[in-house]
Amino acid sequence: MxxxxxxxxxxxxxxxxxxxxxxxxxxxxxxxxxxxxxxxxxxxxxxxxxxxxxxxxxxxxxxxxxxxxxxxxxxxxxxxxxxxxxxxxxxxxxxxxxxxxxxxxxxxxxxxxxxxxxxxxxxxxxxxxxxxxxxxxxxxxxxxxxLTCAALTSWNALYGLKQLKPGQVVLVQGTGGVSIFGLQFAKAAGATVIATTSSDQKAAKLKQLGADHIINYKTDPNWGETARKLTPEGAGVDHIIEVGGAGTLKQSFKAIKFEGVISVIGFLGGLNPNEQPSILDTLSNICTVRGVYVGSKELMRDMVRAIEANNIHPVxxxxxxxxxxxxxxxxxxxxxxxxxxxxxxxx
Missing domain, CATH: 3.90.180.10 (Medium-chain alcohol dehydrogenases, catalytic domain)
Structure with a gap:
């Protein structure tokens, strides 16, 4: 009772x-x-x-x-x-x-x-x-x-529109829940992960979680171009989990691959319209910019099965x-x- x-x-x-x-x-x-x-x-x-x-x-x-x-x-x-x-x-x-x-x-x-x-x-x-x-x-x-919000949002970003494939490159920003789940899901899928952070201490933790490359965005404000150079033939990143909003979107456009997907999830970097790229940047970079609003029950069931199969544990x-x-x-x-x-x- x-x-x-x-x-x-x-x-x-x-x-x-x-x-x-x-x-x-x-x-x-x-x-x-x-x-x-x-x-x-x-x-x-x-x-x-x-x-x-x-x-x-x-x-x-x-x-x-x-x-x-x-x-x-x-x-x-x-x-x-x-x-x-x-x-x-x-x-x-x-x-x-x-x-x-x-x-x-x-x-x-x-x-x-x-x-x-x-x-x-x-x-x-x-x-x-x-x-x-x-x-x-x-x-x-x-x-x-x-799992309800951050995990499912990351899963939707990587699998809801254009599914992540082994060998592709994913970029995650910072060490919040969405970004950490994105790192874990991407590594489980056999992807290469580039992570950005401003802290050497957090960089060490990201390495422990499997990040292949880490860029300090404080010391490298042009991290978008740096990320692109880390991809095969400098072609760019396939999936970007974009949590910074106006404060980081300009760099995400510099990093994205032709036909890549930028999944916009947050605006932690602020809402300064002067920093906001134009919608025409999607054309000059030939990419999809997609707002992600968590995900469906169907996607959540798929995610739970993947978590069990790969024994993924949230951070x-x-x-x-x-x-x-x-x-x-x-x-x-x-x-x-x-x-x-x-x-x-x-x-």
């Missing part, structure tokens, strides 16, 4: 930043006929979770909302019409609950956990049967809790917070003290 009450975090509104986060008691939600009650064991944070309380998230949100999209836990109850899951199953959450197959559409963008719908920073959560996947069998709950920061320490976790991540994914242990 699950308890009748639980602890949860709530973002009250979009105006107060982290001060708008409230830690509250709440009733454990009841299960509908097509729903699943999950005892959440872990959650992880993404950059989006930090900017939602600041009102800077560009996708649909509804306030008040329980934050965070990423979570993993154990099924404790299923509705009468649920067939995919049973009590005791280990599961992970799907980011856009309505994105099941194929391309994302506008209605699916209104089903994002932790923004439009209540998320995972709570002890128990009810989710539609379609909004969960079986967790990776080789991973702990903390590790599984990192989780050494510091793991408790649910009660969530506000501290937000501050820690905002200060960029983390390496890889930042996790919160719940149960």
């Amino acid at each position: 699950s308890p009748s009450t639980m602890k949860q975090w709530v973002v009250e509104n979009k105006d107060n930043g982290f001060d708008g986060l409230a830690y509250k008691d709440a009733p454990v939600p009841t299960v509908g006929e097509s729903e699943v009650l999950v005892k959440l064991q872990a959650a992880s944070l993404n950059y989006r979770d930090l900017i939602i309380p600041m009102g800077k998230y560009p996708f649909p949100c509804a306030f008040p909302v329980i934050p965070a999209s990423d979570g993993a836990g154990e099924v404790v109850e299923v509705g009468s019409k649920v067939t995919e899951f049973k009590k005791g199953d280990q599961v992970a959450t799907l980011f856009n609950q309505g994105h099941q197959y194929g391309a994302v559409d506008i209605p699916a963008t209104h089903t994002g956990l932790g923004g439009a719908l209540d998320g995972t920073l709570r002890e128990y959560g009810v989710f539609g049967e379609k909004g969960l996947v079986k967790a990776a069998k080789n991973l702990s709950p903390v590790e599984n809790s990192t 989780v920061d050494d510091k793991v917070f408790t649910l009660a320490e969530t506000r501290d976790a937000y501050e820690y991540m905002w200060a960029q003290k983390h390496f890889g994914k930042l996790a919160i242990k719940i149960n």
Whole structure:
């Protein structure tokens, strides 16, 4: 029997930043006929979770909302019409609950956990049967809790439009969750990986994870041309996981191969329009620039199978917070003290 009450975090509104986060008691939600009650064991944070309380998230949100999209836990109850899951199953959450197959559409963008719908920073959560996947069998709950957003976004970047092939070259930027997953997925596929960073310490960790080439973008601001020179015959990079936005896109164009794909995932480098390349740069560089909005349940299942087959383990920061320490976790991540994914242990 699950308890009748639980602890949860709530973002009250979009105006107060982290001060708008409230830690509250709440009733454990009841299960509908097509729903699943999950005892959440872990959650992880993404950059989006930090900017939602600041009102800077560009996708649909509804306030008040329980934050965070990423979570993993154990099924404790299923509705009468649920067939995919049973009590005791280990599961992970799907980011856009309505994105099941194929391309994302506008209605699916209104089903994002932790923004439009209540998320995972709570002890128990009810989710539609379609909004969960079986967790990776080789991973702990903390590790599984990192798959929902960053991992699936990287997988979509490399396999959602033009599939990565062995021997191709992938460039990842920095050491955040999306980039680290991109490095791991690319190496598992037999690709060459070029990674950028500003820290010698982080460069050493990237080498340990299998990066073939590392460029310090602080000492080499023209890293795009440097990356191109590292590719076979100087032809350029096949896939770039672009997390910097306007601050790095100009260099990504310098690095990309003809018919390569730049997957735009974030804007950590800022939104300065003066640094923004023109849309015509796609023509002069003969490449595809694609915005990636996480991925479907179908893609997430494919990703979990790949993680199990290759025994890939997410890189989780050494510091793991408790649910009660969530506000501290937000501050820690905002200060960029983390390496890889930042996790919160719940149960």
